[in-house]
Amino acid sequence: MSRVGRxxxxxxxxxxxxxxxxxxxxxxxxxxxxxxxxxxxxxxxDNDEVIVTRPSDRREHRAQHGLARxxxxxxxxxxxDGFTKSLEIQGTGYRAELDAQTLVLRxxxxxxxxxxxxEGITFEVEGQIVHVRGADKQVVGxxxxxxxxxxxxxxxxxKGIRYRGEWVRxxxxxxxxx
Numbered sequence: 001m002s003r004v005g006r007x008x009x010x011x012x013x014x015x016x017x018x019x020x021x022x023x024x025x026x027x028x029x030x031x032x033x034x035x036x037x038x039x040x041x042x043x044x045x046d047n048d049e050v051i052v053t054r055p056s057d058r059r060e061h062r063a064q065h066g067l068a069r070x071x072x073x074x075x076x077x078x079x080x081d082g083f084t085k086s087l088e089i090q091g092t093g094y095r096a097e098l099d100a101q102t103l104v105l106r107x108x109x110x111x112x113x114x115x116x117x118x119e120g121i122t123f124e125v126e127g128q129i130v131h132v133r134g135a136d137k138q139v140v141g142x143x144x145x146x147x148x149x150x151x152x153x154x155x156x157x158x159k160g161i162r163y164r165g166e167w168v169r170x171x172x173x174x175x176x177x178x
Contacts, residue, residue, distance in 0.1 A: 028079030
């Protein structure tokens, strides 16, 4: 049996879970999220836990079991605590700033790059670090990836936008040949 799927999802105080057919709706202090779960799986809210069980050991049910539990857990964590992805901007003259809620990037182009946040996402800028915050883990990760794609780190000087803590493999360049 799936180790991930067997584990119950703890539900903190202030989080409400509704199950209507295959649709699971989770609401809390940071908003409301909903996700369609495979209709064969059984989801039960018991006390302060959500338990996901599968009807059989068929390959499809085993595959969906752990996935469904992880999706529900991510929704519960998202509406209670939220998710954050941090990006570092490195390079001479590279910087980020907020214009109302729009993120404005100056990353070596002849123009400014403006990124509007999707619904439920907020940007915060601290010097050379941009924080992407929101309740939906997938949307936070996608938005961070789109910001990084504006100017990914290059391997010679390391300039660009990278995830916080990301290690960029550096190349020597042509001056190292002797």
